[in-house]
Amino acid sequence: MLLEARNVSKAFGNFRAVAGADLTVEEGEIVGLIGPNGAGKSTFFNCLAGDTLPTTGRILFDGADLTRAPPEAHARAGIGRTFQVPTTFADMSVLANVMVGAFLRHPHRNDAREHARRIVEMTGLRAEQPARSLGTPGRKRLEIARVLASEPRLLLLDESLAGLTPSELQDAIALVRRIHQMGVTIVIVEHIMEVIMTLTRRVLVFNQGRVIASGTPEEVVRDEAVIEAYLGRGAPRQRESS
Amino acid sequence: MKKYLAQPASAQRVSVCLLAAALVLYPLAFSGAFYRDIGVTFLLAAISASAWNIVGGYAGQVSVGHSMFFGLGAYTPLLFYTLWGWPPLAGIPVGILLSVGLAIVIGLPTFRLSGHYFSMATIAVAELIRIFVGTWALVGGAIGLQGPAMSRGWWDLTFRGDLPYYYIFLAVLAFVLIVTFALERRRFGYYLRAIKSSERAARSLGVPVRRVKLQALALSAAFTSAAGSLYGVKTGFIDPDSGFGILVSVQMVIFAALGGAGTLFGPLVGALILVPLQTAANTWFGGSGSGLTFILYGGIIVLIARFEPGGLFDLWHRFAPRVWRRVHAA
Numbered sequence: 178m179l180l181e182a183r184n185v186s187k188a189f190g191n192f193r194a195v196a197g198a199d200l201t202v203e204e205g206e207i208v209g210l211i212g213p214n215g216a217g218k219s220t221f222f223n224c225l226a227g228d229t230l231p232t233t234g235r236i237l238f239d240g241a242d243l244t245r246a247p248p249e250a251h252a253r254a255g256i257g258r259t260f261q262v263p264t265t266f267a268d269m270s271v272l273a274n275v276m277v278g279a280f281l282r283h284p285h286r287n288d289a290r291e292h293a294r295r296i297v298e299m300t301g302l303r304a305e306q307p308a309r310s311l312g313t314p315g316r317k318r319l320e321i322a323r324v325l326a327s328e329p330r331l332l333l334l335d336e337s338l339a340g341l342t343p344s345e346l347q348d349a350i351a352l353v354r355r356i357h358q359m360g361v362t363i364v365i366v367e368h369i370m371e372v373i374m375t376l377t378r379r380v381l382v383f384n385q386g387r388v389i390a391s392g393t394p395e396e397v398v399r400d401e402a403v404i405e406a407y408l409g410r411g412a413p414r415q416r417e418s419s
Numbered sequence: 420m421k422k423y424l425a426q427p428a429s430a431q432r433v434s435v436c437l438l439a440a441a442l443v444l445y446p447l448a449f450s451g452a453f454y455r456d457i458g459v460t461f462l463l464a465a466i467s468a469s470a471w472n473i474v475g476g477y478a479g480q481v482s483v484g485h486s487m488f489f490g491l492g493a494y495t496p497l498l499f500y501t502l503w504g505w506p507p508l509a510g511i512p513v514g515i516l517l518s519v520g521l522a523i524v525i526g527l528p529t530f531r532l533s534g535h536y537f538s539m540a541t542i543a544v545a546e547l548i549r550i551f552v553g554t555w556a557l558v559g560g561a562i563g564l565q566g567p568a569m570s571r572g573w574w575d576l577t578f579r580g581d582l583p584y585y586y587i588f589l590a591v592l593a594f595v596l597i598v599t600f601a602l603e604r605r606r607f608g609y610y611l612r613a614i615k616s617s618e619r620a621a622r623s624l625g626v627p628v629r630r631v632k633l634q635a636l637a638l639s640a641a642f643t644s645a646a647g648s649l650y651g652v653k654t655g656f657i658d659p660d661s662g663f664g665i666l667v668s669v670q671m672v673i674f675a676a677l678g679g680a681g682t683l684f685g686p687l688v689g690a691l692i693l694v695p696l697q698t699a700a701n702t703w704f705g706g707s708g709s710g711l712t713f714i715l716y717g718g719i720i721v722l723i724a725r726f727e728p729g730g731l732f733d734l735w736h737r738f739a740p741r742v743w744r745r746v747h748a749a
Contacts, residue, residue, distance in 0.1 A: 226623060252625030260623075266616035268681075269609075277613045280606045281625040289606070327624050 212383030257329030278326035468686030470642030479615030484541030490662030492647025518644035563658030679732030
């Protein structure tokens with residue numbers, strides 16, 4: 178078991194954004210996390226990445242308890258993440274951005290640059306381009322490159338493929354596949370069902386802070402609770418009668 | 420020469436060499452007391468602004484309380500001289516150690532704040548220290564402290580003319596810039612710039628943000644303290660306002676911001692423009708006691724914030740390619 182999140186909750190005042198969520202990820206999996214807007218996916222993600230301290234529950238990574246560890250400790254342990262709103266280092270070049278990630282395992286500049294160059298090449302970015310001049314798809318790609326350079330064992334992708342054109346989407350899916358083939362375990366939050374269907378074997382559906390269904394993508398899209406969560410109560414019956 | 424003009428990277432190297440040569444030769448070319456005074460004032464401003472730049476520019480943690488380190492550096496050698504007759508040279512490292520200690524004590528709580536709140540906290544701490552020092556009789560209270568009137572040897576760092584100071588300051592400035600240059604290229608420098616851009620993203624990549632910021636502040640404090648010490652021994656006199664006053668802090672910010680915060684030579688360029696301007700303003704309009712300096716700074720803050728948040732270096736980087744092309748075409 179690579180990642181085990183047990184009974185994770187996060188409350189903001191009286192509002193429980195995450196309410197007792199469980200997630201276990203085996204090494205080598207790609208797990209999808211879906212759910213309507215405001216279901217608590219991102220908050221749950223932030224708990225896994227150490228960005229948000231959960232109110233209850235435990236997060237174990239490779240047997241070590243990381244529940245209360247800061248995000249940098251999560252990164253060192255091997256959990257990498259991207260952000261829903263891409264946060265690249267705008268004042269730096271693409272290569273320098275990726276080098277910041279590479280420095281985690283390669284403290285010396287030349288090693289880090291060498292490593293970063295390979296990643297930049299693999300992700301199809303231009304090394305010397307200023308990060309500021311990238312559009313949203315480029316920034317998302319750069320975020321993936323940057324976190325990849327830190328050599329994570331588990332990668333948490335938070336809607337990294339949203340807002341792409343169909344051809345960009347195909348490239349991005351291919352890139353995620355490549356990363357997976359490199360031996361990186363992936364948890365992916367995504368709204369686009371095409372991504373979930375093609376990439377994942379196992380999907381968890383979030384609603385109102387809890388996991389309401391899990392299984393193969395084909396199973397969950399037929400799940401009544403899932404349809405209800407997305408379309409509202411009564412939707413399955415209406416669909417049958419129509 | 421044509422070859423250099425075509426290659427901005429070598430052009431940069433050439434301009435650095437030219438600048439260094441100009442600074443070394445300046446006192447030989449201008450021997451008048453007035454010009455030497457400007458030279459020494461410029462170097463001191465460049466040292467402290469470059470020291471501030473490490474944490475304020477590269478790491479983007481805009482401290483407006485660096486006078487606390489400057490004052491500590493200025494007071495310590497003079498205090499040890501007054502109390503026990505220590506040579507000021509021996510007091511300088513003590514001042515640096517105290518400043519690093521202060522940086523850690525101040526940095527631990529204030530780095531929990533960000534943006535304007537961090538700036539405001541640093542102002543508050545520096546002002547508290549200034550007021551406290553002004554009421555503490557042991558350190559001279561509001562009157563301040565004096566250094567050795569007569570030199571007992573070179574270790575007293577008390578010289579007749581400005582020339583020895585000029586070259587000592589120049590050496591310290593070179594040291595500060597070389598250290599900054601070396602750090603800029605290492606992991607530490609990349610981490611500082613990453614922190615400036617987004618602490619959250621930096622942490623997600625394993626950057627120990629709080630530790631890196633503390634290290635930057637400690638190093639910055641050490642250099643600022645050295646600048647303060649140099650000011651103290653050169654002037655031979657220090658009081659709460661000239662050591663811990665808010666204008667001391669603001670000056671560092673303005674010089675660095677005008678030239679370009681977070682660039683190696685930005686603070687130096689800022690000082691190169693502002694120190695002569697300030698001296699001229701004081702000469703023409705009489706006395707540094709007038710509020711003119713403040714008006715000047717206020718105007719510059721407005722202009723930088725409105726038109727050139729990146730400072731002159733940024734402006735240069737945008738215009739230089741066009742200039743190069745034109746030179747090349749001609």
